[in-house]
Amino acid sequence: MLNFDYYTPTRVVFGRNTEAETGKLIREQKCQKVLVHYGSGSVVRSGLLERIYASLKAEGIQYVSLGGVVPNPRLSKVREGIALGQKEGVDFILAVGGGSVIDSAKAIGYGMTNEGDVWDFYAKKRTAKACLPVGAVLTIAAAGSEMSNSSVITNEDGLIKRGYSSNYSRCRFAVLNPELTYTLPDYQTQSGCVDIMMHTLERYLNHGTNMEITDGISEALLRTVIKNAQLLKKEPENYEARAEVMWAGSLSHNGLTGCGTDGGDFASHQLEHELSGMFDVTHGAGLSAVWGSWARYVYKERPDRFANLAVRVLRVSKKDSEEATALAGIEAMEDFFRSIGMPVTLRELKVEPTKEQILKLAEKCSFGNTRTIGVVKKLGREDMAAIYRMAKG
Amino acid sequence: MLNFDYYTPTRVVFGRNTEAETGKLIREQKCQKVLVHYGSGSVVRSGLLERIYASLKAEGIQYVSLGGVVPNPRLSKVREGIALGQKEGVDFILAVGGGSVIDSAKAIGYGMTNEGDVWDFYAKKRTAKACLPVGAVLTIAAAGSEMSNSSVITNEDGLIKRGYSSNYSRCRFAVLNPELTYTLPDYQTQSGCVDIMMHTLERYLNHGTNMEITDGISEALLRTVIKNAQLLKKEPENYEARAEVMWAGSLSHNGLTGCGTDGGDFASHQLEHELSGMFDVTHGAGLSAVWGSWARYVYKERPDRFANLAVRVLRVSKKDSEEATALAGIEAMEDFFRSIGMPVTLRELKVEPTKEQILKLAEKCSFGNTRTIGVVKKLGREDMAAIYRMAKG
Numbered sequence: 001m002l003n004f005d006y007y008t009p010t011r012v013v014f015g016r017n018t019e020a021e022t023g024k025l026i027r028e029q030k031c032q033k034v035l036v037h038y039g040s041g042s043v044v045r046s047g048l049l050e051r052i053y054a055s056l057k058a059e060g061i062q063y064v065s066l067g068g069v070v071p072n073p074r075l076s077k078v079r080e081g082i083a084l085g086q087k088e089g090v091d092f093i094l095a096v097g098g099g100s101v102i103d104s105a106k107a108i109g110y111g112m113t114n115e116g117d118v119w120d121f122y123a124k125k126r127t128a129k130a131c132l133p134v135g136a137v138l139t140i141a142a143a144g145s146e147m148s149n150s151s152v153i154t155n156e157d158g159l160i161k162r163g164y165s166s167n168y169s170r171c172r173f174a175v176l177n178p179e180l181t182y183t184l185p186d187y188q189t190q191s192g193c194v195d196i197m198m199h200t201l202e203r204y205l206n207h208g209t210n211m212e213i214t215d216g217i218s219e220a221l222l223r224t225v226i227k228n229a230q231l232l233k234k235e236p237e238n239y240e241a242r243a244e245v246m247w248a249g250s251l252s253h254n255g256l257t258g259c260g261t262d263g264g265d266f267a268s269h270q271l272e273h274e275l276s277g278m279f280d281v282t283h284g285a286g287l288s289a290v291w292g293s294w295a296r297y298v299y300k301e302r303p304d305r306f307a308n309l310a311v312r313v314l315r316v317s318k319k320d321s322e323e324a325t326a327l328a329g330i331e332a333m334e335d336f337f338r339s340i341g342m343p344v345t346l347r348e349l350k351v352e353p354t355k356e357q358i359l360k361l362a363e364k365c366s367f368g369n370t371r372t373i374g375v376v377k378k379l380g381r382e383d384m385a386a387i388y389r390m391a392k393g
Numbered sequence: 394m395l396n397f398d399y400y401t402p403t404r405v406v407f408g409r410n411t412e413a414e415t416g417k418l419i420r421e422q423k424c425q426k427v428l429v430h431y432g433s434g435s436v437v438r439s440g441l442l443e444r445i446y447a448s449l450k451a452e453g454i455q456y457v458s459l460g461g462v463v464p465n466p467r468l469s470k471v472r473e474g475i476a477l478g479q480k481e482g483v484d485f486i487l488a489v490g491g492g493s494v495i496d497s498a499k500a501i502g503y504g505m506t507n508e509g510d511v512w513d514f515y516a517k518k519r520t521a522k523a524c525l526p527v528g529a530v531l532t533i534a535a536a537g538s539e540m541s542n543s544s545v546i547t548n549e550d551g552l553i554k555r556g557y558s559s560n561y562s563r564c565r566f567a568v569l570n571p572e573l574t575y576t577l578p579d580y581q582t583q584s585g586c587v588d589i590m591m592h593t594l595e596r597y598l599n600h601g602t603n604m605e606i607t608d609g610i611s612e613a614l615l616r617t618v619i620k621n622a623q624l625l626k627k628e629p630e631n632y633e634a635r636a637e638v639m640w641a642g643s644l645s646h647n648g649l650t651g652c653g654t655d656g657g658d659f660a661s662h663q664l665e666h667e668l669s670g671m672f673d674v675t676h677g678a679g680l681s682a683v684w685g686s687w688a689r690y691v692y693k694e695r696p697d698r699f700a701n702l703a704v705r706v707l708r709v710s711k712k713d714s715e716e717a718t719a720l721a722g723i724e725a726m727e728d729f730f731r732s733i734g735m736p737v738t739l740r741e742l743k744v745e746p747t748k749e750q751i752l753k754l755a756e757k758c759s760f761g762n763t764r765t766i767g768v769v770k771k772l773g774r775e776d777m778a779a780i781y782r783m784a785k786g
Contacts (some may be wrong), residue, residue: 001636003408016394213617213637220609243394244606
């Protein structure tokens with residue numbers, strides 16, 4: 001196994017009615033004035049925002065609000081948040097929503113504490129030296145941004161979706177109340193479950209060595225999400241199932257499932273980022289639509305790890321060869337995705353890219369043929385195009 | 394499942410040669426002068442202390458040292474550390490050793506930042522309001538103190554061993570180099586493995602509800618330790634096995650294996666604390682010597698959870714009844730303890746308490762018949778005495 005650095009300072013306050021503690025949690029951070037950042041009207045309609053405002057008022061904390069964050073959050077909204085935050089002199093950003101809102105909040109945090117253009121960090125031109133404190137009240141279990149060091153933003157100029165990771169942006173706290181996810185449409189719930197699984201799969205399917213304990217934790221997490229995603233299909237207001245998925249979402253991307261590994265593959269994520277940058281699809285659905293094609297393209301490099309996934313997570317019986325077991329596992333995973341209504345091809349995703357669009361996707365994903373992605377198998381521009389073509393269905 | 398609060402801010406730097414980063418890690422905490430706290434001469438003889446001093450000097454960090462911490466660390470040494478730390482004006486305490494040294498460092502940290510007698514916290518007379526920053530370079534995988542909020546100290550006046558828990562004392566960082574544990578005597582290695590398993594077992598065997606994901610993580614952790622403890626019996630310098638056990642030790646007691654549960658039982662720990670307080674036995678060995686008797690005394694309250702342990706962790710095949718499966722699991726656990734040379738009775742622990750001593754142990758453990766312990770089954774003074782008697786062997 002490899003050396004690793006594990007750092008998850010986010011305080012998690014998990015369970016029913018925990019959003020009422022938001023004001024107290026910000027007070028403990030010794031912050032005075034908050035930018036409350038959110039997305040659509042659902043947090044307004046549900047009354048959640050009002051409950052949070054009440055909790056801030058109870059602690060004497062001032063606040064300003066900025067809503068309107070969209071899925072695949074936009075750089076323009078980030079710039080709006082930076083300007084507002086600076087004008088109002090806020091010292092804390094509270095994200096109320098899912099991964100898009102938290103990612104946008106982190107980007108605002110970078111922009112408020114570093115000189116120059118915030119996009120530079122996402123364009124990998126500079127590294128951030130700080131981030132304004134950020135906290136989260138989570139309403140969608142999916143991205144894991146509430147405990148991760150990641151943030152992904154889309155620049156409308158060219159529809160370029162890029163991520164930036166830094167420990168400075170780790171949330172000071174995350175309020176996780178599973179009840180807040182009851183009203184999510186099924187498609188969003190299941191897309192979230194795919195995203196959660198992928199954060200672990202990307203690390204589990206790697207090309208280096210692993211720790212047994214990391215593998216065991218990852219397998220337990222994947223089995224838990226598979227079971228509870230299927231349960232939520234039938235019972236969206238099952239508290240226990242919502243809670244299992246929500247906690248899995250945070251653990252899946254906080255670093256735990258990568259300890260001792262080579263850091264993971266993440267090619268499926270990169271391939272999907274271009275898809276949702278160009279076609280604005282839901283991230284989790286985009287992931288399930290490309291994963292199987294990616295897996296078939298690379299599994300012969302590490303049939304052992306794909307076979308472990310098949311047997312230990314998907315309960316596939318061992319076949320005559322490791323490769324056959326691995327392949328049966330990929331099929332079983334696609335069967336699972338279908339069972340929860342998730343696409344396993346681009347056609348099922350309702351995206352039908354032209355030949356030219358596929359070349360454009362691969363061109364963008366390879367940064368103009370200047371980078372490879374993945375570690376199970378290093379993928380260049382032509383590999384990426386091949387996988388997009390395989391994924392068409 | 395129950396609401397929970399999860400907070401593990403300790404930065405973990407894991408792997409070969411990581412002790413060389415100690416100075417840099419303290420510099421990042423913006424601290425200037427360190428009390429280096431350690432136990433026996435082994436860290437001197439191995440050259441570890443010199444390497445750490447070199448790392449401090451390289452960062453221009455001043456230091457004073459205080460060695461001589463013993464297993465079941467003494468209050469008198471804590472007082473010595475508080476006096477030295479205050480005289481020298483240190484602003485950071487670096488523990489180089491195992492759980493005893495880290496626990497002693499935390500107690501010094503409390504004593505240096507709170508008015509009054511530090512024992513008050515352990516005697517549950519007051520709560521601490523702060524703790525000087527503490528960091529750890531771990532040399533024994535066992536107690537989990539490097540990521541936990543716990544500290545256990547023995548007051549020589551009456552040989553009273555008491556714990557105190559507070560997030561203030563969580564280590565700022567933990568340097569975990571598995572190679573530093575190569576030279577541990579086998580008995581210490583295996584006692585450590587028992588202690589690690591018990592931190593998870595105490596939470597896994599509870600009387601409330603559980604999260605499936607927490608159960609799955611706990612079961613993976615227990616299986617990993619069982620396998621690697623047996624491996625270390627034959628190959629004490631197996632890096633991978635040392636690493637699996639070391640990381641399991643930190644995860645076992647940082648809160649992860651208790652998320653969503655009722656907090657766990659911890660009766661075995663309380664029963665053992667009195668044993669090691671009175672007879673100065675190794676903590677892990679004391680735990681294995683009482684666990685089976687505790688388990689037989691309480692398992693009928695929650696045969697379902699004991700049966701899960703039997704089937705999922707110890708690979709026991711299901712018997713005709715849940716109770717029979719549970720009992721077979723307890724036997725399998727004792728077989729495992731024996732297989733790594735750990736005692737499963739007080740006689741095997743080489744402790745043969747008289748009738749009067751058993752009454753005294755129960756008297757102390759029940760705080761003079763004023764408290765119960767445990768949640769699987771609440772245990773009063775007479776229950777405690779009965780378990781000590783069952784454990785005699």
